[in-house]
Amino acid sequence: MESQNTFNTLMSHTISAAQLRAQVATVLRAAGSSAEEAATVAANLVLANLSGHDSHGVGMLPRYVDAVLEGGLKPNSSVRVVLDTGSLLTLDGQRGYGQVVGEQAMTLGISRAKAHGSCIMTLGNAHHLGRIGHFAEMAVDQGLVSLHFVNVLSRPVVAPFGGGDGRFGTNPCCIGVPLKGREPFVLDFATSRVAQGKMRVAHNKGIQVEPGTLIDEHGRPTTDPGVVVVPQSNGLFGALLAFGEHKGYGMAVACRTAGRRADRRRHLAQSHRPGRARRRQWHADDFDRPGQAGHPGRFRAGSGGLCGLAPGRAGRTRL
Secondary structure (H helix, E strand, C coil), rough: CHHHHHHHCCCCCCCHHHHHHHHHHHHHHHCCCCHHHHHHHHHHHHHHCCCCHHHHHHHHHHHHHHHHHHHHCCCCCCCEEECCCCEEEEEECCCCHHHHHHHHHHHHHHHHHHHHEEEEEEEEEECCCCCCHHHHHHHHHHCCEEEEEEECCCCEECCCCCCCCCCEECCEEEEECCCCCCCCEEEEECCEEECCHHHHHHHHHHHCCCCCCCCCCCCEEEEHHHCCCCCCCCCCCCEEEEECCHHHHHHHHHHHHHHHHCCCCCHHHHHHHCCCCCCEEEEEEEEEECCCCHHHHHHHHHHHHHHCCCHHHHEEEEE
């Protein structure tokens, strides 16, 4: 409690969103980004903070700068089309900012779904994509249903069900469904019990996390978020646990398998190297027009009735 009070007293202060976006953009330009790219990434990070997800907000900036210096993140990169069959797209992010190449990929996928009724799109070799819900919101704003499966190639931070150390990433899953006359349904979650970034936030605040979230470097339960943020005394890290025990673990494997359609050459073992791993993400999406494969009126009526059971904040349905 004392460390938390110290954090709140010495480090907490309020900055306007506009000022924060400008400051973040200044750092990104100094790291090599164009003014346009810097503005896009800065806006995305600040939006994550404003949405209540500090784990995906401006706290990522130091890691981005490190990644540029290490060569794992290439400023001013754009998506490259690897395969295009109309309703099937394979894209290469060329190590660009995920906030930039992710939006570029979504724009292409959305246009194809509108033209063909559906689109399967994979984006590989992108840096950290940030909050995946942002991309689902792009789709539902255009009246499209979207499903997103993400695989992370970095230091493995999540333990398999019954395991004693990290073997895979947080592997997010996200689903967006537009609803007529009301805010859309957006489900966005890491398949670990909590996002890795939330552990960084808790560690920086000097607070403990809920039991059942983590194991330490010896495979023992702990509430110390630092075990997955900084190397421990033996040079190893602890791990996050999957949500829902074996069910969440299965979902994580499904996201990993679906996400890796973007690059079959990568293997999980590659991310288990010592040292500071480069972070890359693979993103597989499916977009559909509601009712394309069925009766649109029944789709809207059934979805609206179900989502009426779970109203979210500010009218947006989230779980």
